[in-house]
Amino acid sequence: MPSKKSPAQKGDKVSQDSPRSRTAKKHTPRNERTPSVTYVRDLKGKRPIVALTAYDAPMAKLVSDAGVDFLLVGDSVGTTMLGFGTTIRVTLDAMVHHTAAVRRGNPDCLILADLPFGEASLSFDRLLEACRRLMQEGGADGVKIEGGKDVADDIERLIATGIPVMGHVGLLPQTVKAIGGYRKFANDKEEAQDIFTDAIALEEAGCFAIVFEMIREEVATELTRHLEIPTIGIGSGSGCDGQILVTTDVLGLTPGDVPSFVKPYAQLAGEAGKALGRFVGDVREGRYPKS
């Protein structure tokens, strides 16, 4: 198993603190949240970290006001809001557009944006330009990148440039066409070892946290204990340092089926359908508008 660096060595590289945290000291009294990656990283071992996705201004405000530690403009926008079957068709322009909308919603927590399909694969310059756009045009505080040891060197260079990066291992939805569908990871020893190698490479590259998607619970738990940076689980059991879910899944707004690990906390699509039906009925029956 590869060796780990001490936190001091990692801290020496580049401070991933958001510049906004130095100017706009806006705290949520409930948890004294600050919009910085060091705030999220330092929660490890103190209490569970909680995050949700957001894709537009009102959702960003709702999610932030609920008290999350950070929000993610996920490329899940493709399947939840844009009508695509996978995240693969989500473009960089779309991610910049949605990230900017989320920023305009004025959430007072850290905003991360997903790097979309293909942007990490062509050249470092293209990767850097994509991250620059997400941060400068979209207003993201940092990016999330799918992949492990293969992207670790580029991630290290991004971080040296001042771009905070959250890693993402296990199920990588952007590879769904190549892997032939969504499934659980680390089911055998070899795959578990690959995930260990990937996560350690990302920690050594300087990621401030890593998303663990659909990783077998025992493996996710063991690796969480091993890493010094927080792990944010989705479908990976209760042993991670935090949990993230897709907000439309939590609210019952996602079209179609949601993954089995999701616990819906509301059924807003049903409520919205009923409300809209009442409006249509009122207009047809002359109850709205009233003269």
Ligand code: KIV
């Ligand atoms: O795109 C997304 O929403 C994600 C998850 C980790 C929630 O990557």
